[in-house]
Amino acid sequence: MQNMEELYQLIAARKQTPKKGSYTDYLFTEGIDKILKKVGEESTEVIVAAKNPGDDELVYETADLFYHVLVLLVERGVSFDQIKAELAKREGKMSSFKDRPEIKNL
Numbered sequence: 734m735q736n737m738e739e740l741y742q743l744i745a746a747r748k749q750t751p752k753k754g755s756y757t758d759y760l761f762t763e764g765i766d767k768i769l770k771k772v773g774e775e776s777t778e779v780i781v782a783a784k785n786p787g788d789d790e791l792v793y794e795t796a797d798l799f800y801h802v803l804v805l806l807v808e809r810g811v812s813f814d815q816i817k818a819e820l821a822k823r824e825g826k827m828s829s830f831k832d833r834p835e836i837k838n839l
């Protein structure tokens with residue numbers, strides 16, 4: 734079983750020690766524009782999958798998107814701990830939705 738953090742570490746290791754024939758290495762070699770294009774493509778595929786019936790396609794495309802976002806974070810030098818810290822800051826925070834009537838009125 735591979736969790737998100739383990740996958741991040743594997744991708745970071747690929748950047749540190751490139752492995753010939755690896756898709757991750759291919760993305761790093763192509764560079765940031767290619768990685769961003771893939772994140773865009775995979776995001777669109779998630780949206781389309783979410784509109785279609787059944788979960789399989791949505792699960793598959795979401796996994797693709799997560800992987801490519803992790804590649805992007807490694808490429809940009811953002812650590813997984815930074816993401817965890819940001820999520821932790823939000824934990825247990827009350828939603829300010831009720832205080833913002835403009836959202837309900839959209």
Ligand SMILES: N=c1c2ncn([C@@H]3O[C@H](COP(=O)(O)OP(=O)(O)OP(=O)(O)O)[C@@H](O)[C@H]3O)c2ncn1[C@@H]1O[C@H](COP(=O)(O)O)[C@@H](O)[C@H]1O
Nearest residue numbers: 735740743747752754755756757758771774796797800801
């Ligand atoms: N989670 C993934 C993962 N998700 C998607 N992909 C690849 O992402 C690509 C997306 O498919 P597309 O059809 O959109 O892209 P493509 O036509 O293959 O290529 P391009 O469009 O990028 O030119 C596929 O080639 C998938 O294999 C992934 N490749 C690798 N991983 C993980 O990363 C680990 C390291 O991978 P390697 O570096 O390749 O060994 C693997 O063990 C996996 O756990």
